[in-house]
Amino acid sequence: MTDRQTPHKNTKEKKPRFNSLARFRIVTIFMLLLMMLILFKLFYVMLVEGEQWRKIAARLNPPELVMVNPIRGSIYDDDNRLIAVTAPYYRLYFDFRAPSFTQIPKDSMNRMLDSLATLISNKYAESVHPVSKQDLLKQWKKGISKKSRYWPVYKYNVSYLELKEMRDCFPLAPHRRNTRSVPSPFSRIITQEEQSSRMNPFGSLAMRTIGRVYGDKTDGLSHARNGIELAYDSLLRGQTGQAIRTYTGGKRNINTVQEPVRGADVYSTINMDVQSVVENVLRQRLTDVDAGSGTCVLMEVETGKILAISNLGKTGPGKYAETLNYALQDMSEPGSTFKTASMMVALDDGVVHPDDIIDVGNGLWQVAGRTVRDHNAHRGGYGKITVAQTIHYSSNVGVAKIIQQHYAHKPDDYVQKIRNLGFGLDLKLEIEGYEKALIRKRSDNPNRWYGTTLPWMSYGYETQVPPIYTLAFYNAIANNGQYMRPYFVNKVVDAEGNTVIENKPTILIEAICKPETLGIIRQMLYDVVWKGTGKPVQSEVVSISGKTGTAQLAGSGGAGYRGAGGTRYQVSFCGYFPSEKPKYSCIAVVREPNPSKEYPGGGNVTGPIVRDIAEHMVALERPMPLDSLGLKGAVPKLPKKVAHGNNDEIQQVFAAVKLPYAVNEKDQDKKWVAVTARDNRMELQALPLYNDKVIPNVVGMAPADAVYLLLRRGVKPRLIGHGNVISQQPSAGTPVKAGMQVILRLENVEEPKETNAKKS
Secondary structure, eight states: OHHHHHHHHHHHHHHHHHHHHHHHHHHHHHHHHHHHHHHHHHHHHHHTSHHHHHHHHHTOEEEEEEEEOOOOOOEEOTTSOEEEEEEEEEEEEEOTTSHHHHHSOHHHHHHHHHHHHHHHHHHTTTSSSOOOHHHHHHHHHHHHHTTOSSEESSSSOBOHHHHHHHHTSTTTSOEEETTEEEOOGGGGGEEEEEEEEEEOTTTTTTHHHHOOBOSOOTTSSOOBOSHHHHHTHHHHSOBOEEEEEEEETTEEEEEEEEOOBOOOEEEESOOHHHHHHHHHHHHHHHHHHTOSEEEEEEEETTTOBEEEEEEEEEEETTEEEEOSOHHHHOOOOOGGGGHHHHHHHHHHHTSOOTTOEEEOTTSEEEETTEEEEOTTGGGTOOOEEEHHHHHHTTOHHHHHHHHHHHHTTOHHHHHHHHIIIIITOOOOOSSTTOOOOBOOOGGGOGGGOOTTHHHHHHTTOSOBOOHHHHHHHHHHHHTTTOEEOOBSEEEEEOTTSOEEEEOOOOEEESOSSOHHHHHHHHHHHHHHHHHSTTGGGOOSSSOOEEEEEEEEOOOGGGOOSEETTEEOEEEEEEEEESSSSOOEEEEEEEESOOTTTSOOOHHHHTHHHHHHHHHHHHHHHSOOOGGGGTOTTOOOOOOSOOOBEEHHHHHHHHHHTTOOEEEOGGGTTOSEEEEEEETTEEEEEEOOOOOTTBOOOOTTBOHHHHHHHHHHTTOEEEEEESSEEEEEESOTTOBOOTTOEEEEEEEOOOOOOOOOSSOO
């Protein structure tokens, strides 16, 4: 039994092994066939269908996370007028791989391209960037041959209104089907990209101080180059947002995920009316004396606010532009304006008195083997004069003798007292790149302290003082001894209207000298203008006190003061007005005036600059008396037309010329009014300006007021003609849109002339 059962057991054990092996073979064969099929399909797609799929892939773009650029904050002057603002513009591009491009028949496409080229060439024929139809078509054909997705339609900026006008014309205009408007297929191959540019409504006025902004935005943010723009760049530029950019149906779509944060607004101390006066006066004087460069700064005495600052460098014959910020960065020897500081130290120490006699002899004085020279040495010098007269006549010998006699044995004591007058301070100005005054002590480097250092330093050599430091010192004299920190910005306000920075007047030194010393110095500076070297500064309109300055410029590379090109000069005048109760301080510095045009002296070259500015300031603040207009006793005739505008300013003008007017009580506090002549008076009524999200009514306004209101709402005005605004497009009440441009037509509306009933 056992022998017969053994084979039976072996047979049962082998059968499962046979079935498992068979199944394995079947699965292996199936997998091999599947792999062969996959490889076949893969090669088929690559070799046979590859071109077709590559074309499809080229038309597809995956969703992309992109940055949304914020609007850079604006900069205002002290009268809340825009002086730097970001305006939107557009760049247009062809997408020559968009589905619409291949779907439009070739003949139709060529006809549409031809029409677009005609439209653009005609539109910009008289612009600063004209382009011919032939050049456009030639450029576009290059883009077609390259199958570019990003080919420029027009290489330059396009405003919102210009873009809208183009989209209303063939071939971009939508078609009408029954009652529906259907987008033009051609418009689908053009994409628009919104960008922005920085505008300065007042042109080059104070440009170096306001600053400039770089054009590129690699990180989505605008970046400043200099000036106030750079000082407050982190606040002005705002914060970027985020958006998802998709590409569907041949069009780019952007869905905002995170809104950008608009930059903060900066309110400066600069007054553009005053700035215009300062720059025009400086420019004219530089032209008259054919100077190399010049700077002028006007400061409010009590506060230290910089009301105007102009820095002009020569760019060509008779041409000047804002180049370097000389007022803050020019490390030059100030010359005789520094004598006032030396005299203040000596008077405060009691080593001299104003009536003491100083013998300056023939104007030449030998010290340490060198000669100190007065400007009138060739005429025999001043001889014996008082201490006060050394300032009146700007005697180098007189001041040098005083300082050398009393401080030669303790020069560091003298230098420290000079530094204590403000020349040793860090003014911490907002403008990047400003320099600090450098008045060195003997102990700083004994090897570079010579027998001539102290006497030369006493009258403005051996020092390096930017003009802003000299002005701050003279401003302290005008301000009863209080040394104020100069500043350029009143406040910074964020996008929510919150004040994030507010600058207040800051006293850096409570008293720069004793009260009796201050009184003596102020009398000396008054006498400089009326008895001494500052006589060209005299004015019949306003009393001015100050000090003239003349310094030779050292040549480069150790050439000394008399280089190969002859002696070069820097002349200046620094002072304040009115003398009795100072309100403004001012410094004017001119480098390298042409001696053949005018003798290079501080009084006759720069004195008239300060005088003219002072007289302009009086005119701006004090309305001209009616008598001076030849209208005494006359009843002013009502004008037929007066520009609408600022309520306060219009009332001030009417009051100054004694023009009868009336304003409704409810409109008294309104900022903008319309003016109408009725019966025997002018009537002022509030203008409906709506809110900041709609276009205001500016018809009837002067261009300056109209531009101000429009820029405040972020739209770009375009002026056509001259005179007041007679029409605007779009009309008042239109919602403000990004990039919107408003066309203002200007015209001078003349009053009808009276005609006689009879003809002779």
